[in-house]
Amino acid sequence: MTHLLRRRFPGRLLALTLLGTLISIPFFWMISISFKPRAEAESPDVLPVVATAQNYPIVLDARPDPATNRYLGMRYGRWYYNTFFIALGVTLLQVLTSSMAAYAFSRIQWRGRDQVFMLYLATMMIPGVVTMIPNFQIMVWLGFVNTYHGLIIPAAFSTFGTFLLRQFMLSIPPSLDEAAQIDGASHWHIFWEIILPLARPGLIALAILTFIGSYQSFFWPLVMLNSEDLFPISIGLLTLDSSYGTQTEMIMAAATMAVAPLIIVFVIFQKFLVKGLQMGGVKG
Amino acid sequence: MANVTLKNVDKTYPGGVKAVADFNLEIPNGEFVVLVGPSGCGKSTLLRMVAGLEEITAGTIRIGERVVNDVPPKDRDIAMVFQNYALYPHMTVRENMAFGLKLRKFPKQEIESRVREAADILGLGDLLDRRPKALSGGQRQRVAVGRAIVRKPEVFLFDEPLSNLDAKMRTQMRVEISRLHQQIGATMIYVTHDQIEAMTMGERIVVMKDGVVQQVDSPVRMYDRPANRFVAGFIGTPQMNFFNARIRAEGGSLVVEGPGDSRLPVPETQRAALATYRDKPVILGLRPEDIGSAAAEQLANAPRIRAKVEIIEPMGAESYVHFNIGGTPFISRVDAHVTFQIGQVAELAVFIGKAHFFDPQTECRIETVSAH
Numbered sequence A: 001m002t003h004l005l006r007r008r009f010p011g012r013l014l015a016l017t018l019l020g021t022l023i024s025i026p027f028f029w030m031i032s033i034s035f036k037p038r039a040e041a042e043s044p045d046v047l048p049v050v051a052t053a054q055n056y057p058i059v060l061d062a063r064p065d066p067a068t069n070r071y072l073g074m075r076y077g078r079w080y081y082n083t084f085f086i087a088l089g090v091t092l093l094q095v096l097t098s099s100m101a102a103y104a105f106s107r108i109q110w111r112g113r114d115q116v117f118m119l120y121l122a123t124m125m126i127p128g129v130v131t132m133i134p135n136f137q138i139m140v141w142l143g144f145v146n147t148y149h150g151l152i153i154p155a156a157f158s159t160f161g162t163f164l165l166r167q168f169m170l171s172i173p174p175s176l177d178e179a180a181q182i183d184g185a186s187h188w189h190i191f192w193e194i195i196l197p198l199a200r201p202g203l204i205a206l207a208i209l210t211f212i213g214s215y216q217s218f219f220w221p222l223v224m225l226n227s228e229d230l231f232p233i234s235i236g237l238l239t240l241d242s243s244y245g246t247q248t249e250m251i252m253a254a255a256t257m258a259v260a261p262l263i264i265v266f267v268i269f270q271k272f273l274v275k276g277l278q279m280g281g282v283k284g
Numbered sequence B: 001m002a003n004v005t006l007k008n009v010d011k012t013y014p015g016g017v018k019a020v021a022d023f024n025l026e027i028p029n030g031e032f033v034v035l036v037g038p039s040g041c042g043k044s045t046l047l048r049m050v051a052g053l054e055e056i057t058a059g060t061i062r063i064g065e066r067v068v069n070d071v072p073p074k075d076r077d078i079a080m081v082f083q084n085y086a087l088y089p090h091m092t093v094r095e096n097m098a099f100g101l102k103l104r105k106f107p108k109q110e111i112e113s114r115v116r117e118a119a120d121i122l123g124l125g126d127l128l129d130r131r132p133k134a135l136s137g138g139q140r141q142r143v144a145v146g147r148a149i150v151r152k153p154e155v156f157l158f159d160e161p162l163s164n165l166d167a168k169m170r171t172q173m174r175v176e177i178s179r180l181h182q183q184i185g186a187t188m189i190y191v192t193h194d195q196i197e198a199m200t201m202g203e204r205i206v207v208m209k210d211g212v213v214q215q216v217d218s219p220v221r222m223y224d225r226p227a228n229r230f231v232a233g234f235i236g237t238p239q240m241n242f243f244n245a246r247i248r249a250e251g252g253s254l255v256v257e258g259p260g261d262s263r264l265p266v267p268e269t270q271r272a273a274l275a276t277y278r279d280k281p282v283i284l285g286l287r288p289e290d291i292g293s294a295a296a297e298q299l300a301n302a303p304r305i306r307a308k309v310e311i312i313e314p315m316g317a318e319s320y321v322h323f324n325i326g327g328t329p330f331i332s333r334v335d336a337h338v339t340f341q342i343g344q345v346a347e348l349a350v351f352i353g354k355a356h357f358f359d360p361q362t363e364c365r366i367e368t369v370s371a372h
């Protein structure tokens, strides 16, 4: 693949490298500043002159801030827990509901199926902010405000996920379902034992995308939560912003801690992500 | 005991395509029936209706004594082998074959012994732990057959199972499937568009065209007495030669005028039927082996026609010689040792006793009823 790319578009490779570097600059700068001592924090040097790791124990609340001699009171343990709990819940449910919907939209024949699907797909064109307030009102009405499930349930259904998996499932030959049907399989069996295993690359890709999306989500939890015990990292970081707005190196250390798990997840799974999005399909 | 009975079966697809019209067939228990016809004639549709994968628009299908119109595929006691094999790619050969039995909650040992048995019959013993991806086309085909036989169904359905194989493999699998039929004796319905498969495998052949049955008969009778011009042309390679001709009365008996300027006596057995066609056109059908072949040449007093040699295709033991008579091309199957020159005008003996006659309007066979 990269070979082909290089031979056919040498210019494109250059452009991608440039773009990649450009995107990474703020990221590396964040990490660089997080290792700077207070004195250097506002200096324009790219790398710290005297690198120090002491900002990390401070934001992780293991040591007081030497400037004020106070603990920052950041609760990373709790935030990680909340973030992972919500993200895993959303991912699990969304992959499940999307795959079931995709099955119905791709493997079962019913009247008006494709029209309904187009209609469903059209909802992707409505911007999220438009539905934010009505959604919130529904949450109020359901009593979901300031709860975990208020964050998990609305995110458990996804048009994009359904679309992605439907495309994937359409590439699986229908004769497999028919063979299974003759073998005595119900829709339930066909779904679990034939289609899901064959759609695995698609499921993994969707799971990764959903996990990342949920991990990063900010606005909805901000609207929904007021109890600090439920804060995910994205909201937790806000506490730093108000009280420590001027201590750049602390903010950067805190931000690095916030994205680190995500980077790890991404690095481990990106191989699957690429495979899934390429839609290899199934060969008999 | 499972005979399969189809009565007045119709299929119209949503959108209005009439795929099968008024199909009637009674398949006795244990018979090997081949459905054959050109692409799009409704063979697969019919098979899928028997399987229960496609709803029938009208009519009745019985398997055994039971009307199965509304019975789901899994309860019809059938197994089907698909053209593209339809093996489960994520399962091993063993799991592929065991899947149906597992779903039916067979005990483990029973499953294992049935899979073993099928693997032995089909020579799959060493491949049981492979995935379909790691198998050749012929091996996949065998696994697909294996998946069908482990269930020991009453009826086997095959939808062009050999069309993805190369010629040699196809010949081999043809024999294997025939042998399998003798071994297990179940009812088998086999769909193909290849008339050679139909002739060699079928105990009975059903020829279809545009969703309508043209003829149901044993291979030999189908070959000897095709019911209409379509069947006559479809069964047999090279196909039957057709000539426009006319029936004339001459000296108290009938002759066929044409092809070209030839005049051939009407065989005795056909006289009664052809009498009504006096001075009317008919279609004369002659198989390639009935013109200029060794058998025809050896007949005493065989009538002869004169035709020009156009192309010679040597096949080894025999040659297909393309002739032209009065603008109508035809093929003759002659002994390879008889030499013709291209452009030469040859005199060919005609085995007129084996001639077929068809009505030019209805294209139906014209025949004196009784003989057979």
Ligand SMILES: Nc1ncnc2c1ncn2[C@@H]1O[C@H](COP(=O)(O)OP(=O)(O)OP(=O)(O)O)[C@@H](O)[C@H]1O
Pocket (backbone or CB within 6 Å): B013, B014, B015, B017, B018, B019, B037, B038, B039, B040, B041, B042, B043, B044, B045, B046, B193
């Ligand atoms: N799902 C469908 N919807 C509408 N029309 C269909 C459908 N399946 C088949 N047909 C039409 O019905 C007719 C018969 O199709 P069928 O597949 O039974 O033919 P076949 O004899 O099996 O041909 P082949 O030898 O090419 O497999 C064709 O005209 C086909 O276009």
Ligand SMILES: [Mg+2]
Pocket (backbone or CB within 6 Å): B043, B044, B045, B159, B160
């Ligand atoms: Mg077909």
